[in-house]
Every structure is written in C-alpha cells, then in structure tokens.
Amino acid sequence: MGYFIVNKYPEFLRGAGVTLLISITGTVVGFLIGLLIGVVRTIPMRTTDSKIKTAFLRVVKFILQAYIEIFRGTPMMVQAMVIYYGIASLFHVSMNQLFAGFFIVSVNTGAYMAEIVRGGIESVDRGQFEAAHTMGIRHGQTMRHIILPQAIRNILPAIGNEFVINIKDTSVLSVISVTELFFASNSIAGTYMAYFQTMIITCAVYFVLTFTVTRILRMVERKLDGPSNYAILNDSAISENAMEEGGV
C-alpha cells in the first residue's frame, strides 16, 4: 500500500482534485438552480391577478415540477449516459467529459436543491411574508432581504448533505470516463491488480474530503448565527447612531 501512496499519489491527487472541482461546481450551480426554482415556485397566485399572468405561472410551475420529478426519479449514472451518449449520437459531437460532468451533477443537484429550498422557504413563518406584504415589499424583495437569508440558514445542513453526497456520487461519472478519483484509482487498481490497497487509499481520500467539507460548513453555520449578545445603547449613543451612515 505504501508503494501506491509513494508512487501514485499524483494520480490520486489529480483524481481528488477533479472530484472536488465537480462536486463544488455541481453543488454551487445546483444550489443556484434550486434557489431560482424555489423562489419561482413560491410566487403566490392571487385571484386578482390577470388571466395571462396566472396561466403563465401555471405553465412555468408545471415545467419546473416535471424537471424536479424526472431528475430526482432517475439515477444520476443513467442520466450521465443518456446525456453524454445521447448528445454524441444525436449531434455527432462528443462533449468534453469534464464539462459533461459539471452539467450532469449541477442539473441533478438542482432538482434536489429546489425541493430543499422550497422546504426552507416554507419553514419561515407566514407572518413575515404577511408583514412584508402590508409594507408593500414585493415577492422578490421579500425573498431577497427577509425570507431567503433565514431559509438558507435553515437548510445549510441539508446543503451540506448534498455536498457530501456529490463528492461521493461523482464516482458514477466514471461511466463516461471523467477522470475523477474513483476512475483514477480504478485504473491504478486494474493496472496493478491491487484492488484492496488502492481502494482503501481511495476511501481515505474520500473521507478526508467529506470530513473537511462538513467541518467548514459547520463553521459557516456558526458564523451566520451572528453574535448572541447585543449592546444596549445609552442616550448619546442613540443620537450618534441616528446620524451615522452605513452599518445597516
């Protein structure tokens, strides 16, 4: 086993790099997709809205629902094959494997994230939407300034889950020859016929990746929670505060 660590570490590291790159990109892009879909799907439909707006919203919401169901309901490995080979045979172009990897993981994560974000948005009590409504704050601004900051804080553990799952699940991209960690170790193992040793190393590398990521996310959570104390201002501080700019 020492032999593989000493001599093959560049391959492992490069594989780990690709894995990390794809899972980070996939999680971030997937999160953005999920955020967008989550916000669109929670747009309230009012009976006072015009018919066109209502119909348009219905169609958009239906399409988004279909996207979520399809990508959550089929295995990512199969999606990878369908998209990669499908595009190759339909358009006679072969996609860059790494790009295909980014695309598939992002789109797949997006479907999960959309549901996670929706859950997050719905976890913020309705009263705050109502208060914003009575102040004339529109849906998008309410989301941006009030609801999403709370929703994202609430769903951070779930996002962390997705990230960890992505780190591990990028291994299925080996079916379309993306040279991520599992693909790299599999080639080494095959060449030297030493599956046990290489896979133990691979396990360790995956674990280090996921463990580091979960620690970092925990730190982010604590940071977002903000200070647990506040300072009570005296009279002079109050009048200063009223004058001073920024900070809000």
Add this chain to the structure above:
Amino acid sequence: MADVIMDVRNLKKNFGPNQILKGINFKAYRGEVVCIIGASGSGKSTLLRCMNLLEIPTSGEIYFEGVNILDRSVDPMRLTTKMGMVFQQFNLFNNLTVLQNCVLGQTVVLKRPRNEARRTAMEYLEKVGMAQFINARPHQLSGGQKQRVAIARALSMEPDTLLFDEPTSALDPEMVGEVLKVIVSLAKTGLTMLVVTHEMDFAREVASRVVFMDGGVIAEENTPDVIFNNPKNDRTRAFLTRVLRKN
C-alpha cells in the same frame, strides 16, 4: 369628519363552505380611531385582513382613499404601503436587527436614502421607547418590546391608516400596558386607526367609535359611551356582560 378614508361595501368572504363575512358595510373617516370588538370567530380579523388584501374577498368592494383596491387594474402593493398593519404575533423580520426592521421597507419600497430612513426609524423607535435596543434581534426581545418595534416599523412607512389585529392578545398581562400606552399616544396624533381588540377599557378610552361584530355582520356601531353603557342590541349586551364579568 366628512373625509371618508375607508369605505367597505357589502363585503363577503367565504373560506370553503363557511361564510365568515356576510355582507359588511363599513366606513372609516380620516383621523378616527375605530375599535372593532366581538367574540372569536365573528370575522373581526378577517375584515381587517381583507382591507389590506391579506385575504382576497369573495365579493364586495373596498374603497381606500377613493380607489377600489379590488379592481384588477390597481396595483395592490402601492396601496397597502399607505396602510400599516400591526399583527397579533408581531411578525418581525427575524434575520434583521430592530433598526434594520424599521429601515428595510423605507429603502426598498419608498426608495428613501439610507440616512433619511435611519433618522425616520430612530424617531419612531424613540417614540415607542425602543431606541436603546436597535442592535438587538427579535428573538432577544420580550413580547411587549417586539410589539413596540412592530409599531415603530409600521410607523416608519408613514402610512395614512394603521390597522391593529389584536395587538395585545399574544402578550403577557404585565406587557399589555406598555403596548397600549404607545397606541393611546398614537391615537392623539390624528392617525386613522382601526383596532381589533379584546381590551374593553382601551376601547372605551381611545375609540371615537366602537364596532361590534357578531357572526360575520356588524351588529352594532356607535360611540363607546353608547356601546358600553347603553347598547341597543341584545347581542352586544350579552357579549359585553360575558367579557366584562371576566375582568
């Protein structure tokens, strides 16, 4: 008192098979303080929530400052800006500090410069006695403090009308006083206020008119003096006997 600010005509609201509002006709004049009283489930809150479109009425008309707010061509958000609301559950924005709660609406909706918004917010926070706590977050405050911030937040938008939906019902008894004191002081500024309340002493003291609702209709409306001392309607009398005996 001729200036009608709110004019509700034959308002009905159904929730599924239940008709909560059964044809409400109601007018409020500029500068009035109207207290709406009645048993739970009589439709008081629903009426208030219809007025700023938190509920969409099933039928009827609501004119606010002469405009039918149920008309599809009217942008409801522009109108609700002129109508502040204070909720039973405070509904402060939990991710923002006290000051930010009072600034956000001003900068985002009224497009006020940040500095001006801060000054306005501070002015009202001082009025409700919460200026010391501007850096606190809602979960760090008591119920009474939260409600006072919620009032300052609504006032910061400088609305023409302020709606109160049972502002003291979720408070501990010893905190009711501090909130009512703020509302009483507002009543003297000439702001139009519609207050759904169970605080009969408060209604008696500040209301220019008291509306008694029962079973989805306005059963009686009159000056507090008549309602509390000499109600014309038997149902008003029965209700008041019930709630006043409790105190």
